[in-house]
Structures are given as structure tokens and as C-alpha cells.
Amino acid sequence: MRHHTQPPEVPGAGDDIRDLIPVASSASGSAAWSSSSKGEGGGGDGSGGSFTALLGLPTSQAMELLLPAAAPTFPADPHLVDRGARFSAFASPSPSSASPNSPPPPSSATATAKRKADPADRVSKGKAAKKGKTAAASGEDKDWGGDGENDKPAYVHVRARRGQATDSHSLAERARREKINARMELLKDLVPGCSKVSGTALVLDEIINHVQSLQRQVEYLSMRLAAVNPRVDFGGLDNFLTTECGRITSLSYKNGMDLEQVTWPDMGVNGARHLMQLQQHFWHGDLAHPLQPPSQWEKRADPHPPVFSNSSSSLFGYDLASSGAQPQTGKLKMEL
């Protein structure tokens, strides 16, 4: 329902509208104006502050107050804004109620449910109904102090759809459901053959089966590893691992550097020594104890660190390939 004060022109009527504002304010009285000004001063974001004043005003005045704040951001279509004003502060389940008589109880005003700090992003897209909703809600949030969630810099924006309840409980529920759905999507990507399955229960079943199969695989592979040919001499591997991989892992911790450029060159008999020189060439910084970062995390958990056999025999005590078969090193290009 439109008041006679509604400017008949279309958008660029900002000046006319602003002229109307003092009229409206004087009409509505000082109380509303002061509260609205306080709200607008309190709003630090681009939305122009709170719209609490709108709660107590009739539609037309609400719309007029909305307009100057909206003019810089909204496309300033008065029709849309009117609809937005109608929807905005009156967060009852039926959005068609144009009567502003009873402002919604504080439950809807504290419809916090994590709003984004600036609705200016939201403005450019979507209908004005949603815009009004988000702007109003963020304004309300700011003024009512909300919960502690207002102070969080990063909001999870919950888009309240048209016709849906906007009280805090259902909004929080919706946010939670969206989080859960996002996580389920991630899981569906991880589990192979799960994308065509629809319905949460089946997806969960698939996930459970997958985890169980992976655990069974671990069991089976550990059994096979236990039965590895004991002729394999792991002594040299100890030495190699502590010096080389400890250094590598500690450095990857420290620098976060990509170690992909360290190509493992052809190693002859002195391969290990070459590698150490190569690494010292790359990082001439003073290296901490190479095992430091992993062992810190480890010492907390493992009170009995494994004793490294200080065997001077290098890896070439391996009897591994003594039978002469060609090890398939290409297979170890693991995809992770």
C-alpha cells in the first residue's frame, strides 16, 4: 500500500526522497527520528546502520528512511525498495503482511544467525526482498546487540528465503543444516562411487563401507609387510631416514618450501653423501637439529623413541635385489 508521499518517478529521485525525509521525521516525531539517527550512526558498515526505527514506523516512512540508506547501494528502484521495506522489518512467516502495526518481537529482531557484516555485497544480486531482509536483519543485529556472534568478523551468511521463518532458532538450524550438507558433499567427493547415490542414509552407508574397507586393507597389508622377506636389511634404512628424511621433513616444516625441485639424482655408491651436499647447497641457513619438529610432536606422544641403530653400513647392505629382479621403482610414484 503506497502512501501519497511516494515519489512517482523512478530512480534518480533521490533528492525528492531526501526532501521527504524531514517531513517524515517531523511527522513521526522526535523519538523515532532520534532512534533512527542513533541507529544510523551506530551502523558502521555501508548499509547505513540499523533499521530499528523502521520497526516503529508505518510502511511509507519506513520505506522513505530506507531509501537514502539504500540509494547509494541499492539500484534504488522504489518499487522494489517498497517491497523490501515491507518485508524487511516484519519478519513474520507470512511475508505478505503489509501492516506494520506490531513490530516483530525481539525474537525476530535478534534474528542473528550470523549475518554478513556488509549487505552491500548482497545488494547487487537477488531481489529486493532478500536485500531488505538481510539489511534489516544486520541492522537489527547491530542495534540489539545480538549474541556474541555479532562481534565475529566473519559471518556465515544465511540467506533467508522468501516464505521461510526467520526466527533465530530456525535460522541457526538452517545454518547447521547447510554446514552438514556441505560436509556431506565433501565426503561424497572423497568416497568413490558415491556421487550417484542420493539420500543421506545411503551416502552414510557408503562412507561407512569405504572406511571399513580401508581399515581392512590396512590390516591385510600389515600382515603382508610382517611377512616380508627377513633378508631385507633395514639397518641402513635407519641411517638414511634419520639424516635425509628427517632433514627434509624438518625443513618442509620450517620453510613450507616445496621440495619437489629436489630431484633425486642417480645415486651411485656415494649417493647419500651427494644428496646431503645438495641439500646443504639449497639451504645454507643454519639448520636446527634435523629431527626437531617431528620429534617434538612425537616426544609428547611417544615416550620411548625408537633407538636408531648407528650402523655404519649404508643401504648397500641391502640384500634386496640380490636375486637380480628389477624393482619397479616407477610404481612408487604415489598419488596423493
Next chain:
Amino acid sequence: MDGKRTTPPHPNPNPSSAALQAGAAAAAAESSKARMLAFHFLRALSRIHRVTPVRRRTRTIRRAAYSSMARAAGPRRAWSRALLGQARARRARRAVLVRRRVLTAAAPAPAAGGGGGRFIAAGGETSAAAAAAASRVLPPRQAGEPPRADALRRLVPGGDAMEYCSLLDETADYLRSLRAQVQLMQGLVDLFSCQ
């Protein structure tokens, strides 16, 4: 894990260094997390082959796999913390059993104090674990969670005390780590059994 790859080590005609290269390739997997995994697991594997008798190796290797998985994941994940806590409790319990066996065999007085102290500490840990297991009976604040979720809780370590939302998160991470671990072990088995 990022999708970058190391240049695959070209097969070396020199057989004695092939194992070195393979081990190095296993350790120099694509991302740092995979490297950590390979590092911890290979180290544990070498120790196990040296120390543990053949009879109990499978179990020990499996536990070592989970421990190395947890260590590579880091302390920021709930499941890795839970796994390492389980391992620690198991070790403490074993130490208690050993100590009690020693005590019952020959009961010297000074050992009783140390054993008692160890027993109390382990008892605290195991009772905490028992309490955590018992708390599974009361479901932790789940609203729209499907009934199958408790099976998932049993699978994922530490899943009992989580909300449904974080359970899903932890499951995803656990799946990724499990997959990496399986790939590592499969590569090792292939390496060691190809002759």
C-alpha cells in the same frame, strides 16, 4: 594434498642402490604430509623388524601404521589425538602388566612404590578411556543426525565425543589419511615382494 609430483626416479641399473632409490622415492612423495607419513612408518617398520618377534608382528605393524598416520596428520585433528592417546594408554597398560608380573614373581618392597605409582597413573588413563566409552551411551547433542551415525562414530577414532557436524569433518580427514597410508603400504609391499 597438492597435485604436484616429483620427477619419478628413473630405474637405476645398479641394483644395490635401487633399494635406496625406492626408499627415497617412497619418502619423497608429493606433499610434506606424505613425506612425514613415509618417514614415520618406515622408521617404525625398521624397528619392528629388528625387535619384535615374528608372532606378533602383524598387530604391531598395524598399530604402527595408525600411529604414523596420526603423527603425520598432526595434533590439530581430533582423530589423531584420539589415536595417539589410545596408543599411549595401551603402552601404559602394558607397562603396568609387566610391572605387576614382576611384582608377583618376586616382591621387593622398593619396586612396589614405583609400580603402584605407575599403576595409579595407568588406572587413571584407562578409567578415563572407560568413561569415554561409557559416555557413548548418551548421544552427544545431535539433532537431525541419522541413526547410522553411531556406526561411523565407532569407526573413526575419537568419534564418540564429537558432534555430528565435526564428525563428518573428521571422517573426511581420516579418509584422506587412510588412503595415503594404504597407498604407502601397498607401495612398500610391492617393493619388497617383487623379487
